Amino acid sequence: MxxxxxxxxxxxxxxxxxxxxxxxxxxxxxxxxxxxxxxxxxxxxxxxxxxxxxxxxxxxxxxxxxxxxxxxxxxxxxxxxxxxxxxxxLAPIVEQDFAEQERLMRAIPRQPRVAVYNRYMTFDEIDAHIHETVDANPGVASLLDLGLSTEGRELHGIKLSNGAAGQPAVWFDCAIHAREWIAPPVCLRIIDEVLADPALRDLADWYVLPIANPDGYSFATTDDRFWRKTRRPNPGSTCVGTDPNRNFDFLWDSAGTYCSETFPGASAFSEPECAGIGNFIAANADSLILYVALHSYGPIILYPFGHTVDPVPNADDLLAAGTASATVIESVGGPTYPVENSAAGLYFTFGASDDYAYGIGAAGYAYTYELPGGGSGGFNPPASAIQRVVDETWPGLKTLVEYTIANPTTPLKK
Ligand SMILES: [Zn+2]
CATH class of the missing domain: 3.30.70.340 (Metallocarboxypeptidase-like)
Structure with missing residues (x-):
């Protein structure tokens, strides 16, 4: 005893x-x-x-x-x-976050093929969910395999399609920043909706990557609530990781130290997660019309570019589509999302994923959605808020897809 x-x-x-x-x-x-x-x-x-x-x-x-x-x-x-x-x-807030997560993990077991919206799912759970969903929906869902993370986790998402050739393609990725836990449930909701509604699959082929930074997300859910970067060790430094949203191969900028939360990496696409996503986007540039990266926290909708306040050639179209989406989110009871050029606030970024998708001429419509914060720490909505955020965001994303398909724009170069 x-x-x-x-x-x-x-x-x-x-x-x-x-x-x-x-x-x-x-x-x-x-x-x-x-x-x-x-x-x-x-x-x-x-x-x-x-x-x-x-x-x-x-x-x-x-x-x-x-x-x-x-x-x-x-x-x-x-x-x-x-x-x-x-x-x-921050200590009591972090302790409470982990304690709540632990309690909810015990209280709410995952059911096969059912996304959980009243607690945060782990990477392993989401990966299992993806595989089950693909297996259960042959001919509609297929595995999107973008390779391995630094620590060997699979970069798996889902393609949802009606199978017709020549469809336009739309892309959503979530949690490329590890601590932004509110994003993956939104990606999972997209999958739920597109699976349930053949009309959505007639609109476009949908590519959804619920966890774009598997190592970081796993680490954030077990070891470090505010972990943001990847988990690749940096030579000669105790500071681990690269900011994946500064690591894309478009106007990549080398400024930054290993310990910085915005360290851009030793070179563009040094991170296999970013290279996996970036290469897929480049390979599908002809069909891709819309790229969306879901982050937190805002709320705000940003469009390219991040390095300059000079408007891109189709800035009016980007603003109009983003505004249509924001209007719907607000109309269903969500918050007001301002829609802005990424650099409008005079904070400049290089090597971000949406700038890459837009800048290489792949997607004429490209956005970063900063989902709402919340909770006692301000950063992360509590588990009890997931359902609300998912419910209010989905109609806006659906509108964004419908709008961008109905209103073709000219990509930067194609
Ligand atoms: Zn982010």
Whole structure:
């Protein structure tokens, strides 16, 4: 009995120490950013972990470790950016997130071929769900196999099609940023809807990749709630991973250090996950009309490019389709999504996936959807909010597909 007690104690202690506690980490919230501070914010974002995209006219939130806090405070003071502590200590929030996830994992078992919308699913569960769905729907669903992640996980998605040749193609990927857990349920909902409605398959071939960063997502769900990057080790550094949404081979920029949350990688497409997605998009450039990457947190809908405020040639079409989608989301009770050029907020990015899909001339319509945040930490909606977010987002994505098919636009070069 005493032995059993020790084992139980060991297990409890073991699980308590299994993840990064974020003890003493704070989240600072700035006043709405002004254009003149944006060059400094861009530089800071290469060192510190901004949650969401810093944008002119809106407050920014930055997560700081106990070691970083005083430096970031003094930098913000020097820049005369007023700010406050939004979260005093992240530890209880992280603990609560993991405890809730553990409790819900026990309470809500996964059923075969049924996506779960009242808790977050693990990578293994989603992969099993994909395989079961493909097996159960021959002639409609087929496996989208984009190769292996750095740690050897399969980059698996689903193609849904009516089988006709020459159909236009639409693409959705989720959770290329590991900590953005609200995205995969939205991808799973797309699969559910397109499976259930042959009319949607008559519109287009649908490619859906529910977890675009399997290693990172797995790590975030077990070890580190705020893990964002891939899990490839960096030579000579204790800092692991590359920001996959800076690693695509379009205007890739080498700036950034290993420890940065936006480290772009040693070279474009150094990450097999990005190369797998990018090569597929390039190979299907002729049929692809729409590319959508689902992220959090916003809400905001962004369209190319991320490196310049100069409008792309078909910016009016991109804005119109995005606005049609945003209008529907709002009309079904969702939040207001502003629709903007990625760089409109004067925060500049290079090597993002939507810029790649658009920039190489594959998809004339390309977007990043930043889904809503929520929960006590602000970043991640609690499990109880998944169903609502999925319900309000799907009609907007459906509208986006219908609109882009009804209103062909001219890709950059094709
Ligand atoms: Zn993201």
């Amino acid at each position: 005493r032995l059993l007690g020790s084992i139980v104690l060991l297990l409890v202690v073991g699980s308590a120490l299994a993840y990064k506690t974020y003890s003493g980490y704070q989240v600072l919230k700035t006043a709405p950013l002004t254009p003149n501070v944006m060059p400094y914010i861009n530089k800071m974002s290469r060192i510190y972990d901004f949650w969401g995209t810093p944008v002119v006219g809106r407050p920014a939130t930055v997560m700081v470790s106990p070691e970083e806090a005083s430096v970031v405070n003094s930098v913000l003071n020097r820049l005369r950016i007023s700010h406050e502590v939004m979260i005093e200590d």
